[in-house]
Amino acid sequence: MIRLLLTDGHAPARAALRSGLVGTKGIEIVGEAGHGDELLALLATAAPTVVLLDLSLPGPDAFALLPALRGQYPQLRVLARGELTNEQYVARAFDLGSHGYVLKNALLPELAHGLAAVAAGRPFLCSAIGLALLSRLHAGTPTDGDAARLALGLSKREMEVLSLVAEGFTNAEIAIKLFTSKRTVETHRQNIMEKTQTRNTAALIRLAAIQGLLPE
Incomplete structure (x- = not known):
């Protein structure tokens, strides 16, 4: 039982x-x-x-x-x-x-x-x-960057935002780097947190470390 x-x-x-x-x-x-x-x-x-x-x-x-x-x-x-x-x-x-x-x-x-x-x-x-997993294997082997992105279920832009968060940039600074609005960056961050079930910036940075996205 x-x-x-x-x-x-x-x-x-x-x-x-x-x-x-x-x-x-x-x-x-x-x-x-x-x-x-x-x-x-x-x-x-x-x-x-x-x-x-x-x-x-x-x-x-x-x-x-x-x-x-x-x-x-x-x-x-x-x-x-x-x-x-x-x-x-x-x-x-x-x-x-x-x-x-x-x-x-x-x-x-x-x-x-x-x-x-x-x-x-x-x-x-x-x-x-x-x-x-079987479907992804049949689809072929992606590049390292694409593999990390697919593993997290993120879009290419969300992966860019996560990488910049890991480097310590603020939402406003990320918006400037990506030529977009601060509100859009905030939306991307929220989407990342929902997809990865992280609750705060510290958790996002830990996730980035696991994926090898932290700067040298």
Whole structure:
């Protein structure tokens, strides 16, 4: 029996998850959390065997939670749940301790299959991401710059903005360099943060460092 602790930062989405999974054979929901601190508080008392981790969960950054969960609860299995399909994002979840990754729009049977897989000690990657990776392989090998951009799901202009943010330029300075308006730059930054699920400039700079965009 899978003792599941489910998380989602959006209460209606969390309720829908619970409703869909209640009664699923082999799964017992032992707790739910809408915030990272709630998750940490529940772990000791709920004693789950699997956590369905919303990567956009409010509170402590979910990517910071992953290694902490692995360190404190080495037997715990984690199925990460997110909205992004880019390779870098998914690989980061696995690198930090997730045992599987499923998209938020995955249907209930695939979600249940993913939970069963990670509970059994197997890695899991949802089919939509696998197909996307296969499609990119068939499309050919992009340049390093294009690979980084595609991995993040960004447009060429958004990649330019991210690179300039990493170099420490303000929105006004970036607007001058790109011959556009400050408002347009602000829109690009917001789009970048939404696509990469980062919350502030510091997180953007960390992302840029991972992608090798920081100046020498």
